[in-house]
Amino acid sequence: MDLKLGHYTKDGIEVVDVEGEIDVYTAPRLRELLIDLVNKNNYQLVVNMEKVEFLDSTGLGVLVGGLKRVRAHDGSLDLVCTQERILKIFRITGLTKVFGIHDTVDLAIAARKSEK
């Protein structure tokens, strides 16, 4: 399956819905979207990965790149993911310590709001 991307604003936070496979072929599209959102002054991001079927190190690089961009503006990039197959790659690479990973979009937003 190819990559489908969408985004909407909820409680002042930009939520990015990602569906499909994030790999060396599709990751550039996600990178462009994240860069575009940051360029439009969206610095609080939640990436919903509940419908992501595959994620490789290229995709991880894009997410880390997005995190670095929003942090440059004192922003945040949290993830929503409960799929074990996806969480495993975050654990292997130690990135569970870098990203806030939540069970639902609402919980991710609530966690971000509580830190403000």
Place this chain on the structure above:
Amino acid sequence: MATVEVAFTPLPAHVRTARLVATAVARRSGVEESLLDEVRLAVGEACSRAVEAHRRHCPAEPIRIELSDLGEKFEVIVRDAVPGPAGSSANGKTNATQDNGVSFPAGFGLAVISGLADDVRISATGTGVSVRMTWPAQVAAEALPRQVKAFNGGN
């Protein structure tokens, strides 16, 4: 000879095809369902690394994959055709994946592989780099009746 061999032009779009083929052959070779995601991810990482190396140094050369059912093991070998410094990016000291100032060393994908495969061997030769990965497998069920039949036939 490998059970299945695949050669593809070094384009990112074909990495997905390689993953799908590897997963299908792994399943048929008796790799447990719970390990198939690991096969898929590891083969994808090895192919992504090879595609990056080929696009920089020899975009006209194909990347080759050998998928072998070895009975109690399933083996995948991903071979690129980039010898020398680019090929030795397998050690993570050269090339890097750039993403807005974030650099993952070229060996990052290989580090992921080492966390996924049962056994990983990376060798750089004068003709390129090969990444060899294995996973445990059960003897395919369909192979058993044939062996029994052969045994009975011998009596």
